[in-house]
Amino acid sequence: MEDNLLIRVALPLVNFIIMCGIGLTLEVADFRRIGRSPKSVAVGVAGHYLLLPAIGFVMAYVFRDTPGFAIGFVLLAACPSASVSNTLSYLAGGNVALAVALTAISAVASLLSVPAWILLAARAFDIEGRMVQLPVSETIARLAVLVLLPVALGMGARHWARAWALRVQPWISRVALLSLILVVVAFAVTQWELVSRSISELGAATLAMSAAAMVGGLLLARAVKLSFADSVTISIEVGVQNCMLAMLVALTILHSVQAALPAATYGLMMFVPALAVVALGRRARREAPQT
Incomplete structure (x- = not known):
């Protein structure tokens, strides 16, 4: 697989599957539900757009001498929540309705959060060059195609062909997860020289x-x-990132392989603490009747 094939075909296709998968879990009622659980939703949003960017900027500061990595960590923080987070919340015995509501918000908010945080990081770390020449209006338009269009298609399928959507949605989630792993592996293979030089450093950083x-x-x-x-x-929603979107933005909008590496590494490492949270939630659910 050549680099251009991965970037031009595989990444957009997998992103489309993932975002459609998110859309298949959403209904208009999920947006209405936000008003019925304002406190929980507000805390989740604060985690997404205050806590997470703060952590992203800390990591960017650590890698401030490597501009691509610095931008990559902030970009990663600007792309919270993915379809797999809803599945993990379910497995952990969490509030799936809350997870879906937060995923819906993040899908819409990413249109503004991505360009805003990237430009802020460029100023904060005095990063110049092509990777931060980011026309905001064009970026928002491209993100709308990458994010809102497939989500809307998924929501439309759930509304107009509900039985079919409910039947295929679990399979779409599995395909999306497998596709994410395969694309991360393919990316590592095609960019092995760069990945091999940075994986030891980024592995610990993305896990942290x-x-x-x-x-x-x-x-x-x-x-x-x-x-x-x-x-x-909220723990899972804040920690599980839309790594595919971050990689796609890094490679197709910022044109930086280096900026995609944090997301590629994070896409694998995030499952270590995520599965620990799932185990914690399942244990608490088993013990709840006894307490």
């Missing part, structure tokens, strides 16, 4: 970032006395 995001999300939720189910959900 994902663990910090999940622990921070859990502590934030518990600090405001949300239920344990809501807390577990």
Whole structure:
């Protein structure tokens, strides 16, 4: 597989599958539900757009001497939540309705969060060059095609062909997860020289970032006395990133392989703390009747 084939075909296709998968889990009622759980949703949004960017900027500061990595960590933080987070929330015994609502918000908010955080990072770290020549209006338009169009198609399928959508949605989630892993592996193979030089450094950093995001999300939720189910959900939602979107933006808009490496590495490392949170949630659910 050549680089251009991966970037021009595989990444957009997998992103389309992932975003359609998100759309298949959403209904208009999910957006209405946001108003019925304002506290939990507000905490989740704070985790997405305050806590997560703060962690992203800390990681960017650590890698400030490598501009591509610095931008990549901030870009990763600007793309919260993915379809797999809803599945993980379900497995952990979390609040799936809350997970879906937060995923819906992040799908829309990414149109603004991605260009805003990238431009802020470029100023904060005085990064110049092609990777930060980001026309905002054009970027928002391209993100609308990458994000809103497939989500809308998925929502439309759920509305107009509900039985079919409910039947295929679990399979779409599995295909999306497998496709994400395959694309990350393919990316590593095609860019092996660069990946091999940075994987040892980025592996620990992305693991630390994902663990910090999940622990921070859990502590934030518990600090405001949300239920344990809501807390577990927010932990997963804050820590599980839309790595495919981050990679696609890095490679097709920023034209930087280096900026895609944090997302590619994070796409694998985030499952370590995520599965730990799932185990914690399942254990708490088993013990709940006895307490």
